[in-house]
Amino acid sequence: MWTTIFISGISLGSFYVLVALGFALIFGVTRNFNLAHGDLLVLAGYSAYWLWKAWAFPFVFTFPFAILVILLVSLGLQRLFSRLRDPIELNSIVLSFGVAILIQNSMLFFFSGNYRLIRVPILSQGIRISGFYVSYSQLTLLLLSLVTIGTLYMLMYRTYLGKALRATIQDKDAAALAGINVAAMGTLSFCIGAVLIGLAGPLYGCIHYLYPSTGHEATLLAITITIFAGVGRLNGILLAGWILGLAESLTVVLCGASWREMVSAVLLLTLLAFRPHGLLGKGEG
Amino acid sequence: MIFFTQKINPSEIKVYRVGLVLGFFVLIVLPLMVQSNDYILQVFTHALLLASLALAWNFLGVSGSISLGHAAFFGVGAYTSALLSLDQALSPWFTIPVAGLLATGLGLIMGLICLRLRGAYFALATLAFVEVPRVITDNWDALTRGSLGLVGISGLPTLRLGDWYVDFGSSITASYYLVFVYSFALLGLVAFVFRSNMGLAFQAIREEEIAAEAVGIQTNRYRLFCLLISAFFTGISGACYAHLVRYIEPSLVYGLHFSAIPMIFAVCGGRFTILGPALAAIVLYPVDQFIFHPLLPAGHEFLYGAILVLAVLFIPDGFLGRRQNA
Numbered sequence: 045m046w047t048t049i050f051i052s053g054i055s056l057g058s059f060y061v062l063v064a065l066g067f068a069l070i071f072g073v074t075r076n077f078n079l080a081h082g083d084l085l086v087l088a089g090y091s092a093y094w095l096w097k098a099w100a101f102p103f104v105f106t107f108p109f110a111i112l113v114i115l116l117v118s119l120g121l122q123r124l125f126s127r128l129r130d131p132i133e134l135n136s137i138v139l140s141f142g143v144a145i146l147i148q149n150s151m152l153f154f155f156s157g158n159y160r161l162i163r164v165p166i167l168s169q170g171i172r173i174s175g176f177y178v179s180y181s182q183l184t185l186l187l188l189s190l191v192t193i194g195t196l197y198m199l200m201y202r203t204y205l206g207k208a209l210r211a212t213i214q215d216k217d218a219a220a221l222a223g224i225n226v227a228a229m230g231t232l233s234f235c236i237g238a239v240l241i242g243l244a245g246p247l248y249g250c251i252h253y254l255y256p257s258t259g260h261e262a263t264l265l266a267i268t269i270t271i272f273a274g275v276g277r278l279n280g281i282l283l284a285g286w287i288l289g290l291a292e293s294l295t296v297v298l299c300g301a302s303w304r305e306m307v308s309a310v311l312l313l314t315l316l317a318f319r320p321h322g323l324l325g326k327g328e329g
Numbered sequence: 330m331i332f333f334t335q336k337i338n339p340s341e342i343k344v345y346r347v348g349l350v351l352g353f354f355v356l357i358v359l360p361l362m363v364q365s366n367d368y369i370l371q372v373f374t375h376a377l378l379l380a381s382l383a384l385a386w387n388f389l390g391v392s393g394s395i396s397l398g399h400a401a402f403f404g405v406g407a408y409t410s411a412l413l414s415l416d417q418a419l420s421p422w423f424t425i426p427v428a429g430l431l432a433t434g435l436g437l438i439m440g441l442i443c444l445r446l447r448g449a450y451f452a453l454a455t456l457a458f459v460e461v462p463r464v465i466t467d468n469w470d471a472l473t474r475g476s477l478g479l480v481g482i483s484g485l486p487t488l489r490l491g492d493w494y495v496d497f498g499s500s501i502t503a504s505y506y507l508v509f510v511y512s513f514a515l516l517g518l519v520a521f522v523f524r525s526n527m528g529l530a531f532q533a534i535r536e537e538e539i540a541a542e543a544v545g546i547q548t549n550r551y552r553l554f555c556l557l558i559s560a561f562f563t564g565i566s567g568a569c570y571a572h573l574v575r576y577i578e579p580s581l582v583y584g585l586h587f588s589a590i591p592m593i594f595a596v597c598g599g600r601f602t603i604l605g606p607a608l609a610a611i612v613l614y615p616v617d618q619f620i621f622h623p624l625l626p627a628g629h630e631f632l633y634g635a636i637l638v639l640a641v642l643f644i645p646d647g648f649l650g651r652r653q654n655a
Contacts, residue, residue: 145634153628309460
């Protein structure tokens with residue numbers, strides 16, 4: 045049983061990391077909390093669902109479309125965020141809360157409130173790896189997440205562009221003084237975030253029912269993981285996601301599936317109450 | 330930086346006063362004007378209830394904190410009053426205040442966890458906080474009947490004074506006036522508190538907390554006080570909602586809707602004004618119900634999202650707030 049919990053926790057956690065990375069990157073670079081993040085995820089899921097259902101596209105080909113949709117929406121969103129006045133963090137929360145309501149109601153209008161699921165037959169099968177059963181959907185979540193995270197890590201730590209992004213996260217003013225185009229870095233972070241969400245969304249539609257208001261949960265997850273890792277610390281995010289994933293699968297087994305929704309909320313509250321600068325971040329007080 | 334005083338020129342104040350008196354009388358005679366139309370009256374009853382919610386929210390909002398978790402108080406208020414009147418057969422006159430007190434208790438818990446945080450982090454913590462009472466209500470089947478919700482909640486009871494009585498339960502006009510009186514009483518309380526020394530303290534805290542601390546305002550005590558009062562009245566509004574609508578379920582009363590709505594009204598109407606949040610509720614909710622709902626049955630709350638986005642970008646201090654470049 046413990047192995048099952050471990051496998052599902054890690055694969056779920058890796059997926060959460062995929063969802064949270066974009067949120068964390070956007071927050072780090074632009075100091076904008078994007079509360080519409082989860083709704084973008086659901087929107088990506090719906091775009092994939094639409095292609096798959098109405099046009100009978102093979103599931104794999106829905107990813108580029110989802111990425112394109114989210115990229116366009118994100119760039120529009122970034123234009124809105126860039127007009128905000130001080131205090132940016134608080135105003136971005138209010139603004140993106142409004143955007144979340146906009147996206148939710150648009151989805152309600154176009155896709156109705158019915159529960160939708162992308163059914164990919166092969167994902168519901170599984171294999172035994174040295175005696176332990178792993179479903180293909182768990183394997184896909186794990187592999188796709190790890191590959192994406194690895195790619196992003198390479199981008200951040202092995203390229204000049206990544207260096208510029210990290211510099212902007214650390215100190216915006218100093219980065220600007222060093223000749224980094226901070227505004228462009230902001231746009232870039234929104235683009236990277238959009239690509240990550242576009243990858244995660246169709247998968248989300250496979251493992252979770254899609255309905256317009258479900259994005260809230262994903263937003264909360266992304267916030268929890270970001271705060272857990274500490275602002276701008278991308279390498280802590282993987283660990284944070286795994287811990288959250290494991291905590292959730294443990295809760296499901298010990299207390300039942302309906303208590304799962306409380307895990308990330310309680311974790312976030314505990315963090316904010318005791319270590320508001322992140323468990324892995326260097327505490328400023 | 331602008332400290333403490335809001336510069337509003339006297340002619341503007343005159344416009345507000347005329348508007349307030351006019352609105353007051355229109356709302357008083359409204360049941361006479363729409364005599365045969367229960368639907369219109371129901372919408373305005375709900376609008377007034379939402380106005381009370383926005384006013385209660387703004388008790389906290391005026392000191393600079395933005396809460397995204399007031400549905401916690403609303404839901405606890407609704408469930409407390411509904412369960413006490415359903416299971417213990419108590420009169421709503423008794424259960425509604427109890428609901429307010431229980432919501433205040435929850436406010437105290439929220440205060441202990443969240444009040445150390447400022448600005449954005451406070452908002453995020455309140456966003457997460459709602460999940461706790463929601464999931465507990467959802468899962469405590471023995472007490473709350475879980476996600477099925479509660480049906481058949483008693484309506485507001487009849488008030489008897491000798492031979493004279495008002496039946497708030499079945500008369501829509503009577504319940505309209507009850508909510509009307511409650512909302513205006515709350516407006517009066519808000520006006521009284523905001524104009525007292527305490528109101529000055531709230532302003533000081535929101536403009537510059539360290540400076541406020543330096544002149545001897547015990548900021549934490551004031552912020553907790555704001556939160557408790559806010560929670561109390563939100564709980565009362567939730568209880569009223571339960572007895573007016575007579576059907577509640579966790580995903581409804583703890584939903585994002587009741588966290589978002591008071592914030593939207595307060596931000597649009599003017600977070601740092603007395604009247605703004607209530608005015609926005611009384612104008613926007615009927616606009617939503619009479620114009621947008623028939624046009625877009627699914628997704629009519631699009632309006633609220635759009636209005637919130639526009640307000641944050643172009644009038645961050647709200648319709649009645651101070652003008653940015655004045």
